[in-house]
Amino acid sequence: MSSILVLMAGALRLDDNPALLAACKTGRPVVPVFIHDNESAGAWAPGGARRWWLLQSLAKLGWELEQRGSRLVIRHGNTSDIIGALLGESAADAIYMNRSYSPHGRALQETLHETCTAAGVECRRFSGNLLLEPEQIVTKTGKPYEVFSPFWRQAKELIGEQYAYDAPSQIPAPSAWPATDPLESLGPEPKPSCWADPISEAWQPGEAAALERLEHFLDEIAAGYAGARDVPGVDGTSRLSPYLVDGEISVRRIWAQSMAAAEANPAASNGIHAFLRELGWRDFSTHLLFHFPEMPKRPLKVNFNRFPWQDGQGEHLAAWQKGQTGFPIVDAGMRQLWQTGWMHNRVRMIVASFLVKDLLWHWRDGASWFWDTLVDADLANNSASWQWVAGCGADAAPYFRIFNPILQGEKFDKRGEYVREFVPELAALPDAYIHKPFEAPREVLEGAGIALGQDYPHPIIDRKASRERALAALAHTKV
Template sequence: MASATIVLFSNTLRLADNAALLAAVVTRGPVIPVYIFDEQSPKVRPLGAASKWWLLQSLKALRDDLRRCGSDLIVRSGNTTDCIAKLVAEVGATGVFLTRGYTPAAAMSEQSLHEMLEKKNVQCRRFGGHLLLEPEMVRTKTDTKYTVFTPFWRTASELIDATEPQPAPKAIPAPEHWPTSEAIDSLGLEPKPAHWAEPIAAHWQPGEVAARERLADFLDGPVQSYKQARDFPATNATSSLSPHLAFGEISPRTLWFEAKKHMAANEAIVTGGAHFLRELGWREFSAHLLFNFPNMQSHPMREQFNKFPWGEGNSDLVHAWQKGQTGFPIIDAGMRQLWQTGWMHNRVRMIAASFLVKDLLWHWHEGEAWFWDTLVDADFANNIASWQWVAGCGADASPYFRIFNPTTQGEKFDKAGEYVRRFVPELAAMPDKYIHCPSSAPEDVLELAGVTLGETYPKPIIDRKKARAAALAALASIKN
């Protein structure tokens, strides 16, 4: 009987452009696709609630796609090395193929798996695919690690493999006997309470097929105006591919290749397409930073921020921020978009994050943890790097003294208040002039719009002038 190869699907929940799967199918006998739900390996950070919802749907989609190829998905839960050791013994596997992860926890888990398999004389092969480039490939001319985005991307974008990604295999050789699998529904991924994710489900379709459709839709339309429109949250001008990328339902190489192909065929999208590809560069940059500086998951990249006097103030303020009840409409709209859809527009992420760390002076860890729990696209590297960027303590960060003013940001990027009206319906009847600053509106305007501050909509939870002065004083304290 031909010996089986286990293909481990962890951060790569797809069949196309999955080098580990393709290598197993092409070069070996029977293939056993496996997913380990691992919350036990050292340093693994349990998924947030929104990511669990996504994973539940994504695993089912992957299983159905595998079944269409004559295969199946074996699901186990526990420590990855222990689970694979058991499976290897059960099926007599002679190889384990996997896609490489780049977080510190993934690196540790892969090391432990490799050592276990080596002892058993089982081949362990690791493939790339979650990133465009392996972190070891992108170094400065003097062989150091990049910490600034622009030179990083100048070098990295020249090194990208632009060849056509591999399609999904049409058939996957099955073993004579399948090992047992836990039910996907038994992994404890369902939201509690069950109806919690209903609004999220209305917005998203997890899975590889849906990811490809979303890319096609984006390249057929919004990409053309991406450069100008991407900062305006009321428009659907961005790709919304982030959760599909986070779960590896589509490869970044597919995005790269398809965008370039469309750009070559249609001059009108060249500028938008190039800008879109540059955003993928930020995803690479975050992953490369975390890989090279694993400490950044808990420590600021700029050492002086170790001494920053983060406030330990009123937790009611953080709750107001989480619930979208700050009295600053653009922030409230963003935080409610996050809660209702599991996603928030990038511009509003920046404004809302700035408010937490600079106006409320809360530690960026607090915001990072909330986003981790509530984002369907929660990505360890992107989330940490972005929070450090906003907090001013990251490698190539926005300077701390640059504090977003939520009112002027709202007026600039949501002029007519379309986004605010969508997510903060109690302000829907406010005139454009006051939609971003209801607390400045005259009494008669408020009355006409049916708004009673402090009752139907909160008064601003802080005095921004004082908050700004406190933030700048805090910054000065670490400079001295």
């Protein structure tokens, strides 16, 4: 009996994996494959933190497959060449995969589909990673939505009930397995050696950990989500983002379990619906990337092509990346990112606004740093969010709304818990100055053991001047 190759990229899970399930249902031998093809991904090959995650996740996936009598075949190189070889090596005449929505993923799947069909190989694509497919939701005039609220109003009606299928208990194996490359062939561990330890303390990649985290979130956190989601000093959000990037958890599973939890516990319903709305932003961003594939490179609002971004003062970018700007909430966020590979959403907005508005650095430079350092680096969410903050994206925050890092800190990190955790040199400052050490009287700084300029930097910019400069720069987009 001929085998079926199942491409696991984008759905590194057994639970609710439509391509895998369809292959198993045929009763034919199934060969799960992961191809690491940096060449096709080009600039969007996984960054350092994401590569660390992927290595752990693939090891877990291989283990899960083995528990069901199967294996993960890993290959490194050009996808078309590898598929050509694997079809012969595993006597397969069919390829199943879940749909990709990124420009490079789509191009790759399109080419595969054409070459396979021409060669008489069955090639099937399934919908496994979104709540709604991009073709399922358009405006009354047949155009893609570019504003979130009406998108979400319609999406909620279309999504309706979501059903998630359980993992197959057994996966039919071929009589002989094609060779697999060792996991290490995907490349060395991420470059900064100091990175792996704190990241591995903070995270457990893989499907089992994702499902556990979902359960923990729904049991312990979701009820308070609507209020706590904006407070970076508490564990108030799902932290499912890194598991969603390559589909270690199914978004339909999240939806179905969340709705069940809301029904079982009406007191948690408000929080759970606020959480589901954020999953709506994920679908929205992916749809934007699908309809506007240039989004990672170019502003969606074309008048921003004229925006006079600064790129001369490299030391400002470096201070931002290292968390040494002299603005505590910005520095705490950038250090959380470096140490754990993740940053709280509220703080992502603050640090992004600081880079693009106070420092006038191009949003692409920020997006590219995030791409390398986030364990949840996701092309759609990252590009859409950076453009949203920069004011040049779909349904973006107006450019003139410039986050004040001091007021944001005082509002969302009132007692400074978050700053104290990630900027420990400021820990002894009283609450009144934790977000503005530069305004603290000398005796207060001395009492807290801080010499500004030595233990912690002076602010790298004068915010009043930088705000005026940003608003003047905005005028260029209006010519």
